[in-house]
Amino acid sequence: MTYCVGLMLNEGLVLLSDSRTNAGVDNIASYRKTYLFEKPGERAIAILTAGSLSVTQTVIAKLQEAIDDPDATGETSIMEAGSMLAVAEIVGNMLSSVSADIQAKMNRMQQSASASMIVAGQRKGGTQRMFLIYPEGNFIEATADTPFIQIGEHKYGKPILDRVITPETSIADGRLAVLLSMDSTLRSNLSVGMPLDLTIIRAGACQISEKSRIDERDPEFMALSEDWSTALRDSFARLRDKRKA
């Protein structure tokens, strides 16, 4: 499995993905699941992927092929598309078409392969937007009411987001919240694993503002994880003591 989460805050987009891929529990590998497309100052797009690697890699490769095509148009290339909505449509159509091809092969073996994606970004002249692309290729968009999108193993890390994230949350707080959300998921589910890819696209910048890879030995993440465990245990102890008193 996978865990990817994206926040759409007034200050900007905060995106985090894990990198574990497994075909059964005895075949585990690490693959980047965040793909960035950028023309600084003009547009910045992040695509986070969950699901069958055979689907997601092919979709990304074909999106890249379409970008590199000298005959690329706004209908084919996400780097030419006239709006983030058009970007989501291109990605959705590509996902739908690749899934259908692969599924036709899988059917013969009574197996299935599907994928979902978070597409987030901004182009000059437009606002920042974030979409959840379903395996079928249709999509929904993040709004002020629901400023975060999760794909993959989303349940373990949802309670902290439900309690902390609003559009007014700062990027610094959003960064902390997605890391804590990931930490809860990592602790409770083996199929999600380090390293992590963190991307920040500040509102209006139309470029990748921060891109970092966080591995097992990252001192900041280790301290955060430890501090959060301690904080949860302390909170629990305080609740208990308050009830005893």
Next chain:
Amino acid sequence: MTYCVGLMLNEGLVLLSDSRTNAGVDNIASYRKTYLFEKPGERAIAILTAGSLSVTQTVIAKLQEAIDDPDATGETSIMEAGSMLAVAEIVGNMLSSVSADIQAKMNRMQQSASASMIVAGQRKGGTQRMFLIYPEGNFIEATADTPFIQIGEHKYGKPILDRVITPETSIADGRLAVLLSMDSTLRSNLSVGMPLDLTIIRAGACQISEKSRIDERDPEFMALSEDWSTALRDSFARLRDKRKA
């Protein structure tokens, strides 16, 4: 869906279930999912159920029928069974047989119905034991390494249990932990709902030590839920401030 959780602590068994049942989102009802069987001082058994109500109600009704049968034996009645392992076997076999009957009917409509259960208790002369009964009727047992079992919507409420529960946890702390685990689940998933049924069976007592129903207006649960939200937000703020400093 459903969320049920059971802890097997050195001090005793702590069990909690929600009561929401739905057939589609437009047909929601409330059903007790905790069933207690007791002969005080001799044996106390709790069965918590998740899954298709048509399966779980029939299993419980047939278990009760077998208990009431004047020809009941240790092979048919969970109140006569010679050990908690034998109780788990009777429940597992009944679940397997009822599931098969109902599934035969469902197949015609291309639908499926299944259920899983937590069976926990103690009989005089034996130790307390807790089992997870799978939809197929086979089962696994809680141990010191894994002193809790969850069925239904288990993911939201797992992080707090992973961090807090060990066999040495007191019953009072266990009670608090399962309520917090349920609170996280209630907040993040609509298909889990109040009221809650809490059961405590102290080790060695061989009787139900505490049985309570907690509804939406329960002042203790409301305060707990509020305090926990505040504690999480405060912990988050402290982590952030520590990082700013």
